[in-house]
Amino acid sequence: MAFLKVVPLEEALRIVNSFKLKPRVEEVSLDEALGRVLAENIVSPINVPPFDRATVDGYAVRAQDTFMASESDPVELKVIGEVHAGEEPKIKLAPGTAVYVSTGAPLPEGADAVIQFEDVDRKDDTVIVYKPAYPSLGVMKAGTDIPRGKLVLETGTRLGFKETALLSALGFNTVKVYAKPKVAVISTGNEIVLPGEELKPGKIYDINGRAITDAIRELGGEACFLGIARDDEKSLADLMIKGVAECDMVLISGGASGGMRDLTSSVIEKLGRVYIHGIAIQPGKPTIIGVVDGKPVFGLPGYPTSCLTNFTLLVAPLLRRLIGRESEVRKVRKKLVHKVFSVKGRRQFLPVKIEGEKAVPILKGSGAVTSFVEADGFIEIPETVEILEAGEEVEVTFFG
């Protein structure tokens, strides 16, 4: 095998960063855009509103016609027509005239103000104005909300309902987003059975397959769970070949045994190339990184917490890069709730739960399913550190 020694995490990350995977862009209908990540800058192609718009029901006037109006000496204007919301005004205001407009209607030519109908009197085709209107009263001018040409959303924006609504308001019915990377997920081990199957003696239910599959989906990727490979080369090779054929990368969570680890490594070796055969971190040392048919293949540890920790450290950043969510902050600073001991020379990742401003270590050991279910993420304890004191500030990285 190419490598048998363990390498620092940074070396593993360097390999991952060197993978020649490029984000793909696809155009989706706006109705399918929710939750996706924008792959283009959005510049408004229109003015919002597109025209000078009445914001009240009332009379569109030439403001200057009303400047002399007062309670004692009101101004009378001749009503020459109506414009309702959605209509194109075909009338033009001459001096001394007014047009009835409803809220949302475009102002007719010549008008520059709208007086609320409650503030005037109407008598046949005459409207009586008792006080001056200033230009722009009752009007939202074209483009005052969003002017044509304005950059409104940037590449990399996650589209929530506010953003899709904004795109709708600008007239977009399709939008360019990052395509979801396809990730094949394989569980391995003779002891693993799928939920719903009978739990025969010596067997346990799969957990990593589900955890990784759904973590990829939450992240915005498309996960294809290919099932469970047994502890033989053919079984694993078959699924790995299927994985690289159908997907952009393959994630294999190792059976618990050391033998399984060697199997993953030797199958990758036969089909492609192994770059990393162990990382100097605890837990999660037994991590394999290779390439088959130009597609990255990751062998993740079998213990659930180790598996998820290394997924978070190595795979999630790669997925985020492909989805345009690279800049997303997945860390918070908290205070350690009690003292924690580590071993000098060992770079440790410890699962923690967040409770308010506190980080509470989950000290169940990596074999326990509940460790990662109860934890929100993990903290890193460097090689040089033996003790973290209670109250010490730590950086928590969220799982996923």
Place this chain on the structure above:
Amino acid sequence: MAFLKVVPLEEALRIVNSFKLKPRVEEVSLDEALGRVLAENIVSPINVPPFDRATVDGYAVRAQDTFMASESDPVELKVIGEVHAGEEPKIKLAPGTAVYVSTGAPLPEGADAVIQFEDVDRKDDTVIVYKPAYPSLGVMKAGTDIPRGKLVLETGTRLGFKETALLSALGFNTVKVYAKPKVAVISTGNEIVLPGEELKPGKIYDINGRAITDAIRELGGEACFLGIARDDEKSLADLMIKGVAECDMVLISGGASGGMRDLTSSVIEKLGRVYIHGIAIQPGKPTIIGVVDGKPVFGLPGYPTSCLTNFTLLVAPLLRRLIGRESEVRKVRKKLVHKVFSVKGRRQFLPVKIEGEKAVPILKGSGAVTSFVEADGFIEIPETVEILEAGEEVEVTFFG
């Protein structure tokens, strides 16, 4: 019409709470459970691990056989077989014997400890032990992670990848979740066109339809956008009838004009009953609540920010109740960044953006699309308050 006067928000909420809608429960496959809300308590049907499990590769022994072992006087045990992960052990340990086990393998009967292979010597069918093993060394006892009968997840839990992984580990391949309430969404107004269509003079693109549709989806509901009703009774009645036939409730966002509001109200009146015809809040006074064919029908204001504010105040809590997410906290306390003036006697909801610990008011007026796009939520200013001072603590309710 039944009511023409505006009512306090509390009265509107009382009506909404009186609607006889019950959460529905459905069983989905675990593969479709991500993001759904659990509608049952999950009690573990099995021990995890299901058996005493080796946590290292090595030799399963009777610990008592090794108590006298030392460097100078090692104990020799006869290796009588092997058990690998996934196998059912058929061997029983007699005194003085050991069995090779791989990580994850069940312990054979009689064994109570596993000594790592690195810590012993092997010579033919004999293993040489140099120090005592204590009972449970290298063993995870059955049920120590999760004992059978333990309540592990409660009704109302949102299923993230950690929870689906836990369900997998317990053998569940289906799970009961709250069914998604179906909500019909209708935009109204002669001036509204759908994105992708040509923007003729006097027209504007729909925004509320998209905002409400996607807000419902983010919330966990199923939204059916039925399109745009024109300003006539038949157009609106047709869509409303379709909405109540196909969905659990109907949301209509009003055209901007007062006339449209009356139309919504009179169509509900003809098809069912109007309960509320205006709420004493600003913005969003023109809000209609009624029932058609036993299904709630909401007429929301046309201005985007008002529409979304009232959706948040009135509809979202109802949806959360149906989805089992009632207890979700959607409020944070922040400090107002600058002084804000209100009008005595007016109960106002003001959109704000959150910046760190500050709430920044968005003072663009409810007609501006950008108000709600830039805002994260809103603060309430009671009737009795005229001024909120800079630095005052306010409660921000998130939109949606």
